[in-house]
Amino acid sequence: MSRLTHIPAPDGVAPATAYTHVVMGTGRFVAVSGQLALDERGDLVGPGDPAAQARQVFENLRRCLAAAGAGFDDVVKLTYYVTDMAYMPAVREARDAFLDPARLPAASAVQVAALVGPAFLMEIEAFAVIPE
Structure with missing residues (x-):
């Protein structure tokens, strides 16, 4: 069985506002x-x-x-690659339509010079843990 534990603010770390600092999981x-x-x-x-x-x-x-038998509740980490940090409010709005804002995964946001093509404004990857 997959089980995720969210630790939003470890001791001595400033609270996160749009992600969870630590997400632990057991499973695949x-x-x-x-x-x-x-x-x-x-x-x-x-x-x-x-x-x-x-x-x-x-x-x-x-x-x-x-396709992997997972859903957004199983996601432990999202990485956002954006060509302009000004796009992050739109990313967060879309994210909140798919994920529970009270149980957000760990996350990183990186501004990049370019993606695989000039018309792409963002690329997002996900890591999840599902039951064995």
């Missing part, structure tokens, strides 16, 4: 490669629109997790 590990704002045909969703791209990325993450 699932790694989902960074997802882009591509639909099922491989077409870009939301050119120039960070909110539309974020929604599509989280939908792709949902589908990838489901």
Whole structure:
């Protein structure tokens, strides 16, 4: 059985505002490669629109997790790669539509110079733990 434990503020560490500092889990590990704002045909969703791209990325993450028998409740870590930190509010809004804001996974956000193509504004990867 998979069990996740969230530790939002370890002793001596400032409280997190949009993630959990530590998430521990037991079970099988699932790694989902960074997802882009591509639909099922491989077409870009939301050119120039960070909110539309974020929604599509989280939908792709949902589908990838489901293929492994997982869901967002099983996610222990998200890594956000954005070409501009100004896109993070749109990312958080999309995230909160898919994840329970009271049980957020650990997370890192990194601004990058570029992604695989100039039209992509973000890429997000996920790590999850599911029952054995």
